[in-house]
Amino acid sequence: MSGTKAMKMNILDEFEIKGFWKLPESEEEVSGILFYSKDKITLELLGSFGDEYDIPNKLNRYDIVHGFSDKGEEFTLFDVYMSTFSFNAPGILTESYLVSEFIVGANFKSKEEIEFYSMSIYPTYLAEWLDRRNFIGKYDENRNLKSIEWLDSVAFEYRVEELNVNIKEIQYINESANTQHKFNWTTQTGLQITPNKTKNLEWFLDVSHSLKNLLTLIINQPIHIIRYNFYGDIDTTIGGNEKYRKKYCYFRTVRNLTIKPKFDESSAFVKFRDIEDSFEFIINNWFKVQAEYETIFDLYTSEFYKTRYINSSFLSAIQSLETYHRKKFNTKLFNEETYSSFAEKIIEYAKKETPEFASKIEGMLGYGNEVSLSKRIKELLGNMGEDIKEYIIGEKPKQKKFIQQLVDTRNYLTHFDKGKKANLLESFDELFYATQRLKALQIVIMYKELGIEENFVFDKIKNTNQFSWHLPKAKKVLN
Known part of the structure; x- marks a missing residue:
């Protein structure tokens, strides 16, 4: 899909972005197309980032590449590696790059400078698990559907003291209409993460990964985040009384991503209504024990995502x-102090009598008290x-x-x-x-x-x- 606004896309979509691309320190722009799919992100250039007399090198790697699309969107591409190049005489040099991830909404000079006010993520199966049922149909006496009404549910908002952050349930609404015969109204349920002060990109991604693992544990399904929205400073270009923050979208590859066409609530290990009153307590405990038991949780949840x-x-x-x-x-088998004393004597003896085996014996003794x-x-x-x-x-x-x-x-x-x-x-x-x-x-x-x-x-x-x-x-x- 070409001629697309990336801001309207999510990680499940496939799309192409036509535009001009350049290195942060250069004024030279190169025409090209950014191809996105959940399995691969590729930048195809009609030209080169290097000097016209330079020979392209497959070792070329750029931390940052800036872009500006035909739809007026700014892009920042991260970890950009050359994969192929081609040149014919007469002809035009073309280069192809693999891209690890990118942000839509700005040209950032480095990852380190990026800080956001908040983030919204939209995990798979979250709406079905919460089971809010926001739509209600109204029928006539013949049971013909006459209208659909949106009912505001009581969305949760929790304070997580361990992170100094608020986590809030939110809805992302899409609507499209042909007023003659069709009206589409869909929603996605997400989580808004707002810390007490701005945080960098990696911090937000770490928190989203942790929340994804918690949902995987509870819902008993592989959870994928299909949309990342970030919010920064107040956007001063928008007039009126309402104040809006600048919005950014984040994209990355997610290989082996499969989503059930229909999620059966009975597949969840725990239903939301069973823990609704204690869910804030559970989330707070999750982040309290996460640091100590992260390996244990990761070993369990990672099984959902691999062959x-x-x-x-x-x-x-x-x-x-x-x-x-x-x-x-x-x-331990022995008191740690006693064992260390014995181990030191054995190692000392080994170094003296069998020096060729001393390092091996020392390595074995490192686990000998387990x-x-x-x-x-x-x-x-x-x-x-x-x-x-x-x-x-x-x-x-x-x-x-x-x-x-x-x-x-x-x-x-x-x-x-x-x-x-x-x-x-x-x-x-x-x-x-x-x-x-x-x-x-x-x-x-x-x-x-x-x-x-x-x-x-x-x-x-x-x-x-x-x-x-x-x-x-x-x-x-x-x-």
Whole structure:
């Protein structure tokens, strides 16, 4: 789609921007087209950024490229790499560049100078999950639709003290009409993030990524942000009593992005109405524990966004539980001071008697005071109620067996040595259902860190399609 205003587009759209492009420190403009799709951003130039006598180099890379479109929009392109060039004599030199991301609305000189007052993001499935039902139809006595009315719902606005920020539910409304026979009225639900002072681009993107992960955890679907709007200083070019802030749009590539044509609310692990009264509390806790447990949350949510291979999914879940235990329990085999004293003596001896092995021994001793995976899982299970453990795994003998299955299988997938591993899980079904159990354990742990009662999580596990089907089946396969 050419001749397009990028401000009206979102990350799901494909479009072309015709315009002139230049480097920030240069006055020389080059004609070209910016091609956008969610998988790839390309800038095609009819000419060159270099001197006309320079030979193009595929190593050419520019931090910033400025653009001005035929529709009057300003662009700032970031991390621009040359991919191909072509020259024919007689003919015109052409260059093609890959672009990592770009902002519509201004020519910024550097990323470091960019600061915004607020940001609005529009995640997939958010509207369906909130289930506001803003439209209401009015019918005549024959049940013929006569009009549609918009009902303002009570949108939430929360204060997140950890970030000194307000998070507010908002609506982005699109309408188009042919007054003779057609009227289209659509909305997108988003979140407006307004800090107590201006913040840079990376700060806003980090917060949006964190909120995306929280929604992924709760909704139990891969969440994608399909529109980023940023707002800056008051726009003095607009007259009248109303004051508007300058608006900017942000675009980047999002590979492997798929969206369900219809989102089924029953797919969500937790429905909004079940936590509406405590959602502000949950968001605040999320940002409180995010720094300490970011790796655990990322390992869980990243599984929603990549091609799933059962071995890597199993190992990722194990790693998440191990990392959590290490941070939460800090269990060691020996007192740290005692162990350090022993380790120093062993290393000193090794350097003296077997210097060729000293560095290897020193590396091994770096982890020598860590407890086993078996003990870690036992302690994690010991921190959960009996009912939920029995529902996910089974009674105590089955729990003991499952722990050994995890240990044997993790060791085999790490070292590929079967040895005498009597409880090794080898088939796809065994690994799949073991991973489902691990995911259920991850969810219990993460929700408890967010301040949610275990009984509430247990109820959701029993009544969610994924776990209510997979966990009973896991007992038949694994027990």
